[in-house]
Amino acid sequence: MGRPTVHDIAREAGVSLATVDRVLNARPGVRAQTVERVQNAVQRLGYVRDTYAANLARQREYRFAFVLPDGASQFVETFKAALQEAIGAQIGERISARIEAVPSHDPHAVVRVLNALPADKLDGVAIMTPETPQVRDAVARLKDEGLPVVALVSDLPSSGRDHFVGINSFQAGRTAGVLMGRFACAKSGQVLVVTNSMHARDSVERRLGFDEVMAETFPHISVLPSLETHDDPDRTDRIIAEAFRSNSDLLGVYSMGPGNVALLNALRSTGRLQDLVVVAHELTPSTRIALQDGEIDAVINQNVGHLVRSALRVLRAKCDGSEIFEAQERIRIDIVLRENLP
Amino acid sequence: MGRPTVHDIAREAGVSLATVDRVLNARPGVRAQTVERVQNAVQRLGYVRDTYAANLARQREYRFAFVLPDGASQFVETFKAALQEAIGAQIGERISARIEAVPSHDPHAVVRVLNALPADKLDGVAIMTPETPQVRDAVARLKDEGLPVVALVSDLPSSGRDHFVGINSFQAGRTAGVLMGRFACAKSGQVLVVTNSMHARDSVERRLGFDEVMAETFPHISVLPSLETHDDPDRTDRIIAEAFRSNSDLLGVYSMGPGNVALLNALRSTGRLQDLVVVAHELTPSTRIALQDGEIDAVINQNVGHLVRSALRVLRAKCDGSEIFEAQERIRIDIVLRENLP
DNA sequence: TTGTAGGCGTTATCAC
DNA sequence: GTGATAACGCCTACAA
Numbered sequence: 215m216g217r218p219t220v221h222d223i224a225r226e227a228g229v230s231l232a233t234v235d236r237v238l239n240a241r242p243g244v245r246a247q248t249v250e251r252v253q254n255a256v257q258r259l260g261y262v263r264d265t266y267a268a269n270l271a272r273q274r275e276y277r278f279a280f281v282l283p284d285g286a287s288q289f290v291e292t293f294k295a296a297l298q299e300a301i302g303a304q305i306g307e308r309i310s311a312r313i314e315a316v317p318s319h320d321p322h323a324v325v326r327v328l329n330a331l332p333a334d335k336l337d338g339v340a341i342m343t344p345e346t347p348q349v350r351d352a353v354a355r356l357k358d359e360g361l362p363v364v365a366l367v368s369d370l371p372s373s374g375r376d377h378f379v380g381i382n383s384f385q386a387g388r389t390a391g392v393l394m395g396r397f398a399c400a401k402s403g404q405v406l407v408v409t410n411s412m413h414a415r416d417s418v419e420r421r422l423g424f425d426e427v428m429a430e431t432f433p434h435i436s437v438l439p440s441l442e443t444h445d446d447p448d449r450t451d452r453i454i455a456e457a458f459r460s461n462s463d464l465l466g467v468y469s470m471g472p473g474n475v476a477l478l479n480a481l482r483s484t485g486r487l488q489d490l491v492v493v494a495h496e497l498t499p500s501t502r503i504a505l506q507d508g509e510i511d512a513v514i515n516q517n518v519g520h521l522v523r524s525a526l527r528v529l530r531a532k533c534d535g536s537e538i539f540e541a542q543e544r545i546r547i548d549i550v551l552r553e554n555l556p
Numbered sequence: 557m558g559r560p561t562v563h564d565i566a567r568e569a570g571v572s573l574a575t576v577d578r579v580l581n582a583r584p585g586v587r588a589q590t591v592e593r594v595q596n597a598v599q600r601l602g603y604v605r606d607t608y609a610a611n612l613a614r615q616r617e618y619r620f621a622f623v624l625p626d627g628a629s630q631f632v633e634t635f636k637a638a639l640q641e642a643i644g645a646q647i648g649e650r651i652s653a654r655i656e657a658v659p660s661h662d663p664h665a666v667v668r669v670l671n672a673l674p675a676d677k678l679d680g681v682a683i684m685t686p687e688t689p690q691v692r693d694a695v696a697r698l699k700d701e702g703l704p705v706v707a708l709v710s711d712l713p714s715s716g717r718d719h720f721v722g723i724n725s726f727q728a729g730r731t732a733g734v735l736m737g738r739f740a741c742a743k744s745g746q747v748l749v750v751t752n753s754m755h756a757r758d759s760v761e762r763r764l765g766f767d768e769v770m771a772e773t774f775p776h777i778s779v780l781p782s783l784e785t786h787d788d789p790d791r792t793d794r795i796i797a798e799a800f801r802s803n804s805d806l807l808g809v810y811s812m813g814p815g816n817v818a819l820l821n822a823l824r825s826t827g828r829l830q831d832l833v834v835v836a837h838e839l840t841p842s843t844r845i846a847l848q849d850g851e852i853d854a855v856i857n858q859n860v861g862h863l864v865r866s867a868l869r870v871l872r873a874k875c876d877g878s879e880i881f882e883a884q885e886r887i888r889i890d891i892v893l894r895e896n897l898p
Numbered sequence: 899t900t901g902t903a904g905g906c907g908t909t910a911t912c913a914c
Numbered sequence: 915g916t917g918a919t920a921a922c923g924c925c926t927a928c929a930a
Binding site: 216264265266267269270273275296299303304305307385386388389391392393396397399400427517519523527536539541542544546547548549551552553554556 | 641734878888895
């Protein structure tokens with residue numbers, strides 16, 4: 215015969231189905247002695263609950279909210295598409311997800327949105343937002359209301375979030391560094407580092423990892439101070455032009471943040487893009503094309519499909535109080551070259 | 557109210573549950589007219605079947621067989637471990653998998669095992685085996701008996717397998733090539749290519765991809781003919797020593813096949829391992845250590861966890877006749893360096 | 899503190 | 915051809 219069921223447990227323990235259920239779900243109103251008997255039966259028979267049958271009976275619905283940066287980020291757009299796709303697929307069964315767009319550079323706006331989330335109409339929240347003290351407090355409130363919270367892409371380590379879905383930025387920076395160094399071969403010269411803002415925690419960590427590798431392994435290359443674009447194309451053009459004026463031996467560019475469209479445009483207008491080693495983050499329509507055209511040499515990527523599915527699985531597991539399957543939830547640091555473009 | 561159920565369909569179409577079920581599962585014994593009415597109702601209400609409830613009622617069990625090479629391959633061992641892990645986890649719910657070890661270099665033995673599979677006690681088969689005409693016929697037989705078959709890691713394109721779970725070997729070879737070329741910088745010299753046997757389809761394809769990139773982009777590097785180790789450590793030592801004797805400017809080694817333990821040992825005894833650019837396939841305990849020690853520069857990998865889960869999901873989908881979620885089943889060509897080791 | 903009975907959405911076995 | 919009716923494994927009133 216197949217797996218043992220609650221019926222088997224009930225028979226084995228000499229109690230009724232309802233009592234078994236109460237014990238399995240740790241509900242009160244059962245004598246300690248009876249609890250013991252049931253648990254013994256569970257042990258003996260090796261019972262494991264059929265989650266799907268349980269969800270069916272429970273009419274379980276998972277209502278999640280995804281708090282994502284608004285604005286025209288290709289990465290976020292790609293992420294949203296992957297979310298829609300996953301919700302429509304098998305993995306999205308019984309899951310509904312609302313997307314809350316927040317102006318992520320405005321911590322107060324972020325907090326306003328987080329505080330406005332209707333905790334009683336939700337079963338979990340995924341947040342992709344820079345870490346600020348205000349955000350930390352808002353997350354604490356959500357958790358107080360009993361909601362599982364996962365941090366997406368950018369971690370919120372001191373917020374008490376239940377889980378982080380994303381890659382280690384420091385390692386990602388190291389990976390970018392080693393590609394930069396090896397692709398530049400033994401040449402000496404300077405490398406430009408660009409991001410939208412060094413207030414973003416992941417930019418800081420990526421920079422740290424990048425610098426570490428460059429100092430360790432490629433001391434003949436000097437890494438210039440981080441340039442901040444502030445998500446402004448005009449400013450991007452200006453600082454890039456200026457950087458090319460003041461540095462004679464530029465070997466490469468490390469783009470740590472979003473905004474690759476504007477950066478690539480600025481680099482194109484210097485006329486030197488083809489000679490540079492360019493390493494960027496996140497595979498989006500624009501970085502994909504730039505890879506294909508040989509403008510970008512390597513992209514460090516976190517697979518958005520994987521991010522989405524991992525967030526959904528983890529949130530569901532937290533709701534059910536079940537274990538997560540670590541191996542499946544580890545997001546890889548993908549290295550994408552033209553030849554292994556998915 | 558929530559999603560429409562079979563009850564809603566029955567009411568809407570003015571028929572009974574049983575009839576709805578017959579139509580949904582394409583069973584005979586329903587008037588064309590009635591079929592139509594039900595299908596209209598399905599359309600109108602946007603019904604989509606609850607797979608889990610269905611499986612519950614059906615008492616569905618998925619009994620799969622995995623036909624894997626025997627012998628001491630670290631890759632296969634890693635794969636088996638991942639399989640066990642997945643079976644124990646959420647994704648393995650209702651799935652049982654038996655592993656059949658075959659001496660994969662012996663086509664007749666492979667076929668004997670395939671033919672001995674009890675088709676009536678199985679719901680699907682995954683096969684990791686080199687392609688031979690005999691294997692092709694055996695797969696055809698399995699399919700005749702109604703079993704879904706997926707090819708694992710090494711494709712069986714002309715066998716009528718339902719699906720291939722793995723990476724494109726040609727692209728993988730190109731990826732290895734570009735890493736080799738760029739990591740070797742502008743130096744000219746020779747590159748050694750090693751595999752266990754050029755009878756393996758993936759070795760041939762990898763070689764093709766590798767050669768293409770080298771010829772296109774790195775013409776100053778000459779790629780030597782493939783050396784075959786025949787899975788024999790002694791032979792490996794000999795051919796490597798010989799290769800080092802006859803080539804004065806060796807820049808690197810591309811290891812296309814399994815057997816990295818023996819190959820690394822042979823390379824170590826030349827005393828020149830540290831200076832070479834080494835690119836290998838598959839992340840296993842030994843390649844992992846070699847990466848960490850700087851002996852291997854890059855590993856081209858297919859994530860075994862992903863392979864296993866994909867095979868399980870695809871087989872299940874084929875059993876259910878349901879769609880597969882392409883995006884999730886595309887196995888990535890991972891590039892693993894020391895810095896992004898998972 | 900415990901048990902009974904019914905229901906979740908689907909399928910399967912009977913009759914009619 | 916079609917329709918009741920009872921499963922599947924679990925949960926939850928409500929009753930005892």
